[in-house]
Amino acid sequence: MITEEDADRLFQAMAHTTRRKILDLVRHTPGVTVGGLAQSFDVSRIAVMNHLAVLEAADLIISEKDGRSRRLYLNAVPIQLIYERWSDQYSEMWAGRVTAIKYAAERSAKKETKT
Amino acid sequence: MWSELVKSDTELPFFFGAVCACESREPGAPFAMRSKNGKHTSAVGEVLDFSPPHRYAHTFKFTAYDDPPCTIIYELKETDAGVEFSLITENVPTGSKTEKSMGRGGPFIINNLKAMIETGRPTTSGGLILMMIRLFEGLTPKRCRSENWPLSKTAPSTAR
Numbered sequence: 001m002i003t004e005e006d007a008d009r010l011f012q013a014m015a016h017t018t019r020r021k022i023l024d025l026v027r028h029t030p031g032v033t034v035g036g037l038a039q040s041f042d043v044s045r046i047a048v049m050n051h052l053a054v055l056e057a058a059d060l061i062i063s064e065k066d067g068r069s070r071r072l073y074l075n076a077v078p079i080q081l082i083y084e085r086w087s088d089q090y091s092e093m094w095a096g097r098v099t100a101i102k103y104a105a106e107r108s109a110k111k112e113t114k115t
Numbered sequence: 116m117w118s119e120l121v122k123s124d125t126e127l128p129f130f131f132g133a134v135c136a137c138e139s140r141e142p143g144a145p146f147a148m149r150s151k152n153g154k155h156t157s158a159v160g161e162v163l164d165f166s167p168p169h170r171y172a173h174t175f176k177f178t179a180y181d182d183p184p185c186t187i188i189y190e191l192k193e194t195d196a197g198v199e200f201s202l203i204t205e206n207v208p209t210g211s212k213t214e215k216s217m218g219r220g221g222p223f224i225i226n227n228l229k230a231m232i233e234t235g236r237p238t239t240s241g242g243l244i245l246m247m248i249r250l251f252e253g254l255t256p257k258r259c260r261s262e263n264w265p266l267s268k269t270a271p272s273t274a275r
Contacts, residue, residue, distance in 0.1 A: 011243065014243045014246045014247065015239070015243055017242065020242065020243075020246045023246060023249075023250065024246075024249065027249065027250070060250075074250070079250050079251070079254070080254060082247070082250075082251075083250075083251045083254045086247065086251065101240045101243055101244065102239075102240045104243070105238075105239035105240040105242070105243050106239055106240075108239070109239045
């Protein structure tokens with residue numbers, strides 16, 4: 001069951017275009033290493049790792065140590081739970097979250113230029 | 116605005132990231148709204164009226180629901196203030212899942228079509244919702260698989 005706090009963390013995580021690009025890349029290449037991922041971005045590796053931390057805190061990405069590397073995957077079970085709530089026709093939760101989505105997206109857009 | 120609206124074979128952010136697959140826009144021609152990789156189909160329909168640049172009408176059925184097709188009409192009118200865009204739905208059964216989805220989808224389509232034309236990208240919240248849709252692709256119900264919705268028909272070709 002996804003809580004309001006989880007939903008907020010989720011929307012914050014997805015509100016930033018760099019984080020959405022990270023999600024798309026991990027989706028297309030499951031098991032990509034942190035180093036491999038960072039190569040696709042102009043921003044610093046530290047910035048990418050900060051974004052990854054936000055995505056892991058939101059339960060969207062999990063990582064696994066592989067020797068000295070860390071491999072990244074989409075976190076399937078939480079995404080399944082979110083999907084079930086999203087497609088539940090009788091759920092009021094998503095209707096109520098529209099303002100939260102907009103607010104998270106706008107707040108993130110203001111920070112975009114820095115990272 | 117007309118050319119953005121009727122683009123085929125390319126991802127349309129204002130239509131939830133779907134690609135419109137069609138062979139022609141003649142009245143009676145079928146179309147299918149497919150995922151970018153072509154594996155899933157969210158909706159199918161047939162062209163009713165294609166009158167650039169002012170009116171485009173087609174039937175519309177969500178593949179995920181058993182509801183019969185409804186009708187969607189787009190009207191574009193030139194005014195002094197700019198182009199006035201109308202999205203009209205007809206023959207939607209009251210209380211149906213189609214009705215609920217249309218209600219939620221309408222504002223998304225209108226706001227993101229406007230944003231695409233004015234900025235070249237979806238709205239900030241639209242981008243977030245499109246990301247969610249991409250994350251969910253692997254969880255799409257089997258009945259929405261494109262094999263069940265070939266372009267030549269608007270009814271599924273296999274039993275579910």
